[in-house]
Amino acid sequence: MIGKLSFGIIALVLGAMLFCGAVSAEKVDNLGEHSADRLLIATTTSLDATKLLDLLEEKFKEETGATVEHVAVGTGQAIEIAKNCDADIVMVHDRVAEDKFIDEGFGVDRRVFGYNYFLLVGPENDPAKVAGLNGTAAFMAIEKATAEDPSVVFVSRGDNSGTHSREKLLWKWGGYDYAEINSSEWYREAGAGMGPTLTMTDELQGYTLSDSASWGTFESNLSLVPLVENDENFLNVYAVMRVSEEKCPDVNTEMAKKWINFMISDEVQDILSTYGVEKNGVPYFNPGRGSAEVMGVTVEETTDKVA
Amino acid sequence: MNDLLTGIETAFHLILTADPEVLNITIRTLQITFSSVLLSTIIAIPLGAAITFREFHGKKALISVIQTLYALPTVIVGLLCYMLLSRSGPLGDLKWLFTPNGMIFGQTILIIPIMAGLTIAALQAIDPIITDTIRSLGASRFQFLKSHLREARFAIMAAVIVGFSRAISEVGTAIMIGGNIKGHTRVLTTAISLQTSMGNFNLSLALGIILLAIALIINLFMGLVQNR
Numbered sequence: 001m002i003g004k005l006s007f008g009i010i011a012l013v014l015g016a017m018l019f020c021g022a023v024s025a026e027k028v029d030n031l032g033e034h035s036a037d038r039l040l041i042a043t044t045t046s047l048d049a050t051k052l053l054d055l056l057e058e059k060f061k062e063e064t065g066a067t068v069e070h071v072a073v074g075t076g077q078a079i080e081i082a083k084n085c086d087a088d089i090v091m092v093h094d095r096v097a098e099d100k101f102i103d104e105g106f107g108v109d110r111r112v113f114g115y116n117y118f119l120l121v122g123p124e125n126d127p128a129k130v131a132g133l134n135g136t137a138a139f140m141a142i143e144k145a146t147a148e149d150p151s152v153v154f155v156s157r158g159d160n161s162g163t164h165s166r167e168k169l170l171w172k173w174g175g176y177d178y179a180e181i182n183s184s185e186w187y188r189e190a191g192a193g194m195g196p197t198l199t200m201t202d203e204l205q206g207y208t209l210s211d212s213a214s215w216g217t218f219e220s221n222l223s224l225v226p227l228v229e230n231d232e233n234f235l236n237v238y239a240v241m242r243v244s245e246e247k248c249p250d251v252n253t254e255m256a257k258k259w260i261n262f263m264i265s266d267e268v269q270d271i272l273s274t275y276g277v278e279k280n281g282v283p284y285f286n287p288g289r290g291s292a293e294v295m296g297v298t299v300e301e302t303t304d305k306v307a
Numbered sequence: 308m309n310d311l312l313t314g315i316e317t318a319f320h321l322i323l324t325a326d327p328e329v330l331n332i333t334i335r336t337l338q339i340t341f342s343s344v345l346l347s348t349i350i351a352i353p354l355g356a357a358i359t360f361r362e363f364h365g366k367k368a369l370i371s372v373i374q375t376l377y378a379l380p381t382v383i384v385g386l387l388c389y390m391l392l393s394r395s396g397p398l399g400d401l402k403w404l405f406t407p408n409g410m411i412f413g414q415t416i417l418i419i420p421i422m423a424g425l426t427i428a429a430l431q432a433i434d435p436i437i438t439d440t441i442r443s444l445g446a447s448r449f450q451f452l453k454s455h456l457r458e459a460r461f462a463i464m465a466a467v468i469v470g471f472s473r474a475i476s477e478v479g480t481a482i483m484i485g486g487n488i489k490g491h492t493r494v495l496t497t498a499i500s501l502q503t504s505m506g507n508f509n510l511s512l513a514l515g516i517i518l519l520a521i522a523l524i525i526n527l528f529m530g531l532v533q534n535r
Contacts, residue, residue, distance in 0.1 A: 192504070
């Protein structure tokens, strides 16, 4: 008798679970597969951390009715996801990786929509004396300082992100072999996103390279200070591409083209020129419109609508 | 210390004001977790019973394998499911990657071994005298199974609770398969992970407290059922 009752109650609980699932499925939109109007972006974390994409997705939905969603990962993983045909759009900031992605036939219709500068941040007392140096020289100064001062450490993203790629490039420009740098005692590979890397750098009172948008978002929680800024070695260009329908027949090509045109439209470019000013003092991302020369790209790449 | 206190404060604030985003995340979490627990229950308990009551070659080895899979890292389940569900993978046509359905799929795979293994342990723990008695009374196969499941019901319910706990608290598969998409696949654990990475420690802690509160309510409810 008691047994029967228990079974009844268990059945009731399971039923309630099912009911709860069904009810909440109604409340929370599109539970199931991707709809025809769903556009998925694989993006670098800085565009997400600043909440810029949330805002743009909302505007895009108002205009086209399409639901845009994004997964925020490092540039390396974003491109990997796109190569598996699991995203329609890629938004990243690593020219070398982008060119490879395009050469392999996956990326098409690359447009440049904005830029900012990486910055080298470190402890306020700046033991390696990098303040005022140019980007490459600052990296060299850090390496030299480590020989005498064991308190000098450099924290690397170490996650194949766009920021990590630039950091590797900066060591190369300084004349170093990255493998050698990578195996040095003072070089700490975090293997993490920008936020955790900045937190770790803060705890270790070390140096790290950060994109300015992420820095603007996380700065208030940190004691680190920017030491090298707005340096031409630190130029950081953001691009948007769609995934080729020839490589991935299921991608939402029509919406993807609309999204790219949306990103270079005057509407979005105007948003970029003011976005973040209130919180950050300067915009998180400078609009790409009219800055082709600064970014080292052609004017067409910043303005030509995708057909 | 400061983070700890503000975390608790934030948790109460979020609960009392029924913050819409937290509510959405919490409903999503419950929906995904309950679905995967339900699916795993349907699969794992009969599976566990079948393994316990059937004699076959390699039975001990199979049980060892199931028990080893308790230690299956959630990220590995996530990665395997990612490769299965990716549009370029064998189950790509389902288009489940970066959707709640995909997360349910992953969590179900994650907790089946635990629930099946604990079901086996529960059924094996039944006194052989009871088994013999049931047999000697001429029970049909269905009656035999039913009486055994009834005999082991507390331990089996514990298996369901353990499965539930693992599903609601895991972050590896949720982030790999779900992608932590706001309003779509963001659940409590992935939101905690995101807030932590953004340095918002008190908000993370608050979400953690909410998750534990849910687990507590479920456990109290299950306890109530057991005491009947």
